[in-house]
Amino acid sequence: MAVDKSSSTLVVRTGDTKLTAPPFRLSRKNIAAEPGVNHLLAALPPEIVGRIFPQLELVAMPLGHVLHESGGLLQHVYFPTTAIVSLHYILEDGASAEIAGVGNEGLIGLALIMGGNTTPSIASVITAGHGYRLKANLMLEEFNRGGPMMQLMLKYIQAMMTQISQTAVCNRRHSVEQQLCRWLLLTLDRLPSNELTMTQELIASMLGVRREGITETAGNLQREGLISYRRGHITVLNRKGLETHTCECYAVVKKEFQRLLHSPAAAPAPVRISVTNSYL
Amino acid sequence: MAVDKSSSTLVVRTGDTKLTAPPFRLSRKNIAAEPGVNHLLAALPPEIVGRIFPQLELVAMPLGHVLHESGGLLQHVYFPTTAIVSLHYILEDGASAEIAGVGNEGLIGLALIMGGNTTPSIASVITAGHGYRLKANLMLEEFNRGGPMMQLMLKYIQAMMTQISQTAVCNRRHSVEQQLCRWLLLTLDRLPSNELTMTQELIASMLGVRREGITETAGNLQREGLISYRRGHITVLNRKGLETHTCECYAVVKKEFQRLLHSPAAAPAPVRISVTNSYL
DNA sequence: CTAGGTCTGTTCGATAACGAACATATCTTC
DNA sequence: GAAGATATGTTCGTTATCGAACAGACCTAG
Numbered sequence: 001m002a003v004d005k006s007s008s009t010l011v012v013r014t015g016d017t018k019l020t021a022p023p024f025r026l027s028r029k030n031i032a033a034e035p036g037v038n039h040l041l042a043a044l045p046p047e048i049v050g051r052i053f054p055q056l057e058l059v060a061m062p063l064g065h066v067l068h069e070s071g072g073l074l075q076h077v078y079f080p081t082t083a084i085v086s087l088h089y090i091l092e093d094g095a096s097a098e099i100a101g102v103g104n105e106g107l108i109g110l111a112l113i114m115g116g117n118t119t120p121s122i123a124s125v126i127t128a129g130h131g132y133r134l135k136a137n138l139m140l141e142e143f144n145r146g147g148p149m150m151q152l153m154l155k156y157i158q159a160m161m162t163q164i165s166q167t168a169v170c171n172r173r174h175s176v177e178q179q180l181c182r183w184l185l186l187t188l189d190r191l192p193s194n195e196l197t198m199t200q201e202l203i204a205s206m207l208g209v210r211r212e213g214i215t216e217t218a219g220n221l222q223r224e225g226l227i228s229y230r231r232g233h234i235t236v237l238n239r240k241g242l243e244t245h246t247c248e249c250y251a252v253v254k255k256e257f258q259r260l261l262h263s264p265a266a267a268p269a270p271v272r273i274s275v276t277n278s279y280l
Numbered sequence: 281m282a283v284d285k286s287s288s289t290l291v292v293r294t295g296d297t298k299l300t301a302p303p304f305r306l307s308r309k310n311i312a313a314e315p316g317v318n319h320l321l322a323a324l325p326p327e328i329v330g331r332i333f334p335q336l337e338l339v340a341m342p343l344g345h346v347l348h349e350s351g352g353l354l355q356h357v358y359f360p361t362t363a364i365v366s367l368h369y370i371l372e373d374g375a376s377a378e379i380a381g382v383g384n385e386g387l388i389g390l391a392l393i394m395g396g397n398t399t400p401s402i403a404s405v406i407t408a409g410h411g412y413r414l415k416a417n418l419m420l421e422e423f424n425r426g427g428p429m430m431q432l433m434l435k436y437i438q439a440m441m442t443q444i445s446q447t448a449v450c451n452r453r454h455s456v457e458q459q460l461c462r463w464l465l466l467t468l469d470r471l472p473s474n475e476l477t478m479t480q481e482l483i484a485s486m487l488g489v490r491r492e493g494i495t496e497t498a499g500n501l502q503r504e505g506l507i508s509y510r511r512g513h514i515t516v517l518n519r520k521g522l523e524t525h526t527c528e529c530y531a532v533v534k535k536e537f538q539r540l541l542h543s544p545a546a547a548p549a550p551v552r553i554s555v556t557n558s559y560l
Numbered sequence: 561c562t563a564g565g566t567c568t569g570t571t572c573g574a575t576a577a578c579g580a581a582c583a584t585a586t587c588t589t590c
Numbered sequence: 591g592a593a594g595a596t597a598t599g600t601t602c603g604t605t606a607t608c609g610a611a612c613a614g615a616c617c618t619a620g
Contacts, residue, residue, distance in 0.1 A: 089449045092528050097452040099445040114438035115431060116540050120532050121445060146426050151395060158394035161441060165379040165401060168448035169369045172377040172488040176607075199567065208452040210608060215568055231567055231616055248372050252400050260396050456577075479597065490578060495598060511586050511597055 031082060031192060032130035033058055038079040039105045039261065040156060041132065045148050052142060052149075056132040061085070061125045067108050068123040076133040077109030083129030084190050086206055089121045097171075097208035100163045101126075101183075103190025105257060106156060112136050113143050113153055126206065127187070127197060155260045162256040170249040176209050177217045181246035183207060184227070186253065188236055196234045221245070311362055311472060312410035313338055318359040319385045319541065320436060321412065325428050332422060332429075336412040341365070341405045347388050348403040356413040357389030363409030364470050366486055369401045377451075377488035380443045381406075381463075383470025385537060386436060392416050393423050393433055406486065407467070407477060435540045442536040450529040456489050457497045461526035463487060464507070466533065468516055476514045501525070 035056060036042040044052065057076075061067075061083035068074060070090065078085070084103040088096050099121050102108050111119045142149045170179055183203065187196055200218060204211040218234070221227045226241040227234055236242060243250070315336060316322040324332065337356075341347075341363035348354060350370065358365070364383040368376050379401055382388050391399045422429045450459055463483065467476055480498060484491040498514070501507045506521040507514055516522060523530070 087445075089445065091449070091453060095453055097449045099448055110441075111438060114434040114441075116435060116438040116536075119438075119445075120442060120536060144426070146424070154394040155396060157437060157441075158391060158396040158399075161390075161394075161437075161444060162400060164441060164444045164448060165367075165369065165399075168379055168444060168451055169371070169377045169488075171448055171451035173371060173375060201567070208449075211568085212570085212609090213607070215570090219569080229568095256396075256400060481597070491598085492579090492600085493577065495600090499599080509598095 034081060035079070035132055037081040037104050038107075038132065040107055040152060041079050043152055043261065048142065048147070048149055052134065052138070055138050056134055059131060059133050061129055061131050063125055063128040065125040066122060067125070068119070070120050070122050071118050073117055074109050074112045075136050077107050077112060077136065077139045078131050078133045079107045080104050080129065080131035080190075082127075082192075083125055083131050084127035084187060085123050086126045087119075087121050087123050088206065095208060096205055098206040099167060100160060101186055101190070103127075103187075105190065105261070106160070109136075109139070110153075110157055110160065112139060114157070126202060127191070152261075159257045159260045163253050166249040166253050170247060171208075174247045174249065176207070176213045177220070177245060178247040178249075179207055179209075180214060180217050181221075181242045182250040184234070184236065185239070185242055185246060185250050188239070189254075194236045194239075196236075197232060198234060199232050314361060315359070315412055317361040317384050318387075318412065320387055320432060321359050323432055323541065328422065328427070328429055332414065332418070335418050336414055339411060339413050341409055341411050343405055343408040345405045346402060347405070348399070350400050350402050351398050353397055354389050354392040355416055357387050357392060357416065357419045358411050358413045359387050360384050360409065360411035360470075362407075362472075363405055363411050364407035364467060365403050366406045367401050367403050368486065375488060376485055378486040379447060380440060381466055381470070383407075383467070385470065385541070386440070389416075389419070390433075390437055390440065392419060394437070406482060407471070432541075439537045439540045443533050446529040446533050450527060451488075454527045454529065456487070456493045457500070457525060458527040458529075459487055459489075460494060460497050461501075461522045462530040464514070464516065465519070465522055465526060465530050468519070469534070474516045474519075476516075477512060478514060479512050 031037050035053060041053075041056075056079075059078075061078070061080065067078055067085060080103050082104070084101060085108050086098050087100045087102065087108075088098040090096050102123075108123045111117055143153055144150075170182060174182075180203070183206070184196065187198075188194065200214040201211050204214040207214070218227065218229060221242075222229060224241070226238045226245065227236050229235065311317055315333060321333075321336075336359075339358070341358070341360065347358055347365060360383050362384070364381060365388050366378050367380045367382065367388075368378040370376050382403075388403045391397055423433055424430075450462060454462075460483070463486070464476065467478075468474065480494040481491050484494040487494070498507065498509060501522075502509060504521070506518045506525065507516050509515065
């Protein structure tokens with residue numbers, strides 16, 4: 001994998017005022033610095049927002065940055081706003097296989113909450129961007145209050161279990177093309193535009209297949225007019241088309257996230273960010 | 281899959297006294313009725329044992345019995361003692377793929393705790409036996425106390441996430457032989473003897489591969505003297521040998537369960553069952 | 561604007577697993 | 591203990607994916 005892993009996390013701490021009373025006119029420019037772009041943060045009730053938001057740290061999440069090593073202890077949890085992170089496992093032979101992805105719909109660091117503090121898998125940034133992080137002890141403290149934060153986290157954990165389960169199912173039964181389409185759609189849903197900044201090499205590495213397989217499949221999809229790409233960039237031209245090429249796994253995951261985290265019961269009295277969020 | 285799904289759950293309610301003060305001399309005959317054979321129940325402190333054990337219902341878990349349908353609401357959680365349950369997903373084309381297995385080390389019904397109340401996957405019995413069940417509301421009540429039950433469940437959830445993750449990884453990268461060995465070992469660890477009662481057909485269905493593939497692989501393993509089998513029964517003759525034939529996935533799962541659920545910190549002041557439990 | 565590095569395109573034979581078809585063996589039930 | 595049902599054995603052609611090797615295209619740093 002040709003991802004740069006040497007870069008370190010750039011900390012960009014923003015003023016507390018801005019964080020607790022975020023501006024509601026969002027331009028593309030400051031989406032990254034808007035906590036509410038992260039769906040979990042957006043779903044928290046005012047009470048928790050008051051306690052937690054002042055403690056959030058805006059951090060740059062550069063491509064390849066490793067948030068969590070296999071077996072490493074978690075110091076923070078991360079709420080991506082514009083970055084996308086992959087949870088994957090590195091095999092003894094050096095190959096890798098993705099377990100799940102995390103973008104602005106979720107958070108990295110569940111093992112902290114669950115008490116294990118670490119996992120055998122790795123979390124690394126596959127689309128550069130930003131996110132907020134929260135110190136481990138603060139997150140744990142809030143979780144252990146047993147209120148809405150706990151309820152929200154438990155539902156998110158279940159949603160993640162479904163995503164991982166479907167990864168397992170998809171890996172077992174579906175073709176590279178179906179899996180690529182699923183992956184593109186899931187990733188697209190985490191981005192504000194229809195363009196992924198991503199090499200075929202990286203995608204192959206995430207899916208745990210050969211790069212040639214991705215080149216060939218992506219070529220087919222391009223020929224069919226569903227996507228277009230150039231070195232390191234993939235633009236989705238026909239979303240519906242991709243959906244017909246993928247397997248049921250995409251919809252299963254999507255529906256469960258919707259059901260668990262976006263139904264009225266899931267987030268009582270949330271801080272609603274009044275931005276048309278096309279990438280929900 | 282040729283598993284009988286018509287049989288219904290046989291409820292065998294035992295006296296409260298026996299449950300709260302279990303006999304410590306275990307013969308093979310009454311293992312099934314001993315709550316402490318389930319590791320999670322065994323790890324609960326006396327305080328919770330007092331509240332929960334009188335509410336436990338001993339139930340027969342016949343082969344093929346479905347504990348939870350895709351999308352069905354959970355009425356109980358199940359703690360297997362001698363039964364083994366498979367969590368799997370049925371695809372649109374009717375094929376199936378296992379997500380994880382649950383035996384006396386765990387429980388079925390996490391979606392209840394996490395608040396989703398259901399999952400897209402199915403839970404069905406693949407090795408007949410017994411287990412204890414607890415009404416949904418009682419489990420939830422105990423969990424929401426926020427004490428040791430919650431801590432234990434959170435750790436078990438993390439352990440399950442690791443198991444599911446490794447299923448995904450294994451499905452992606454490893455051969456049928458490696459996967460079969462992993463599966464046999466994981467299943468063996470849930471049983472008191474070295475014999476699995478299980479057809480190749482069922483194993484194939486769980487692994488999501490062809491039955492012929494299992495026949496061929498099992499034949500090889502038998503020729504090498506690692507296992508011996510007859511119609512519907514597989515005996516493991518050389519456990520170490522199987523371990524050398526499997527992939528790293530088995531050890532990863534095993535170690536995480538050990539770390540999360542059997543380290544001293546994981547279960548403070550547990551009710552220890554003084555039985556040499558060769559199968560953990 | 562050139563050079564080196566990194567991506568992408570393409571080919572080829574190898575191989576693991578598939579799907580279908582059918583033979584044989586083993587259990588169970590009456 | 592015979593019949594029917596179910597499990598296992600075996601074969602064969604098919605296919606998706608792999609692994610290796612290399613050519614060409616594209617970016618970006620100097």
